[in-house]
Amino acid sequence: MADNKVVLKKEQVELIEELANVNERLGQQPAMSKVLGLLAVSDNPELTFDEIKDTLELSKSAVSQALNQLLMSKKISYKTKIGDRKRYFHLRIADWDTHILEQFEGVSSLIRVYEKVIAIRTTETKEFNENLKKMADFLTLVHNQVMTLHQKIVQEKK
Amino acid sequence: MADNKVVLKKEQVELIEELANVNERLGQQPAMSKVLGLLAVSDNPELTFDEIKDTLELSKSAVSQALNQLLMSKKISYKTKIGDRKRYFHLRIADWDTHILEQFEGVSSLIRVYEKVIAIRTTETKEFNENLKKMADFLTLVHNQVMTLHQKIVQEKK
DNA sequence: TTTTTAGTTCACAAAAAAAAGAACTAAAAT
DNA sequence: ATTTTAGTTCTTTTTTTTGTGAACTAAAAA
Numbered sequence A, B: 001m002a003d004n005k006v007v008l009k010k011e012q013v014e015l016i017e018e019l020a021n022v023n024e025r026l027g028q029q030p031a032m033s034k035v036l037g038l039l040a041v042s043d044n045p046e047l048t049f050d051e052i053k054d055t056l057e058l059s060k061s062a063v064s065q066a067l068n069q070l071l072m073s074k075k076i077s078y079k080t081k082i083g084d085r086k087r088y089f090h091l092r093i094a095d096w097d098t099h100i101l102e103q104f105e106g107v108s109s110l111i112r113v114y115e116k117v118i119a120i121r122t123t124e125t126k127e128f129n130e131n132l133k134k135m136a137d138f139l140t141l142v143h144n145q146v147m148t149l150h151q152k153i154v155q156e157k158k
Numbered sequence C: 001t002t003t004t005t006a007g008t009t010c011a012c013a014a015a016a017a018a019a020a021g022a023a024c025t026a027a028a029a030t
Numbered sequence D: 001a002t003t004t005t006a007g008t009t010c011t012t013t014t015t016t017t018t019g020t021g022a023a024c025t026a027a028a029a030a
Helices: A011-026 A032-042 A049-056 A058-071 A093-122 A126-157 B010-025 B030-039 B047-057 B062-071 B093-120 B126-157
Strands: A076-082 A082-092 B075-080 B083-091
Touching: A011 A049, A011 B093, A032 A049, A032 A058, A032 A076, A032 A082, A032 A093, A032 B093, A049 A082, A058 B083, A076 B126, A093 A126, A093 B010, A093 B030, A093 B126, A126 B126, B010 B030, B010 B047, B030 B047, B030 B075, B030 B083, B047 B062, B047 B083, B062 B075, B093 B126
Parallel strands: none
Antiparallel strands: A076 A082, B075 B083
16 A cells, blocks of 8 residues: 655656647557656656556556556566566667657558549549649658658667 | 538548548547548539538538638638528648648657756666657657758748 | 528537456465 | 465446537528
8 A cells, every 4th residue: 555656846747747748649548648758757767567556646457558558569668676576667768769650650641541532533623633742742752751861760770 | 401412432432531530540520530531532622511511421510610620720711602602611722731730740849848858857867868869859850851841842832 | 571591509418538446366475 | 375466357437529409690582
């Protein structure tokens, strides 16, 4: 029944909330978003189940589900310490580039759908179709530039 | 009580649903997303209230709310025809670049929050902080490139 | 002047998403 | 052997989101 709440300054709490909000807008679920925020802001980047639960004031089951989904989507991982049964959860921050590219997957979907729309549209609406095409082309350009930048990162890592 | 349903081929219906799904993942509400899909795919890009309502099989109030929100967020506009009281709603497709930039606002928020996180983090966690910084720098680079590309579009339009 | 059209507004219902709680489990500690 | 720890799983409850329906409005038509 001990309280494992992590001590946080007010500004840290505020940032966790802000981070959670941004993550929610990017389509992540609330509890997962809060966990991501906490793990990014906490001075100690490795927190136990109970520290997360007590700091975020969530139920065990909410924390369990959030952690497991984050583990499955490879946003977090955990360490164990000898002589200690607890797991220490942390962001997989070194894989930040993969996470960002996953977010950009949304742009790819958008491009694919718009290409399909362009393909089946009537040719009657010339200006409309031209604008759709310009938009799809712009998105493709952005997508390619992001991929190029990412390749540079990958090279640097090696 | 007339049925104003727009005639659509099966592939058009499927694309409307796909577009609606992508838009929902980008944070738009379901009814709004469907309206955007219909207006992008329909051969006639200018549809009346009742055509939208009957084609999407939504209630008057759902359509009314969706259209008004889309008008307010400037995703759509409408025309009137003389001797006709109906409004003809259409995508503001010529403003596609503005709409895309609005979506990219999410990236800016993300950068701003991560910069704040970096600013208040303990200096104890060197590698963690360096990775955060690299991520924020990458996002900033992407953001700048998108802005540069957009400037070119704006120039071309003039 | 009354009726119809083209919507709007708002209280409520339905559905979906999120969180909680309680019972359970497997391994470790006592 | 039984108790505790560190969670998991499943059902239920709560909250939030989305959509509906009925009453309303303002302008135009009959």
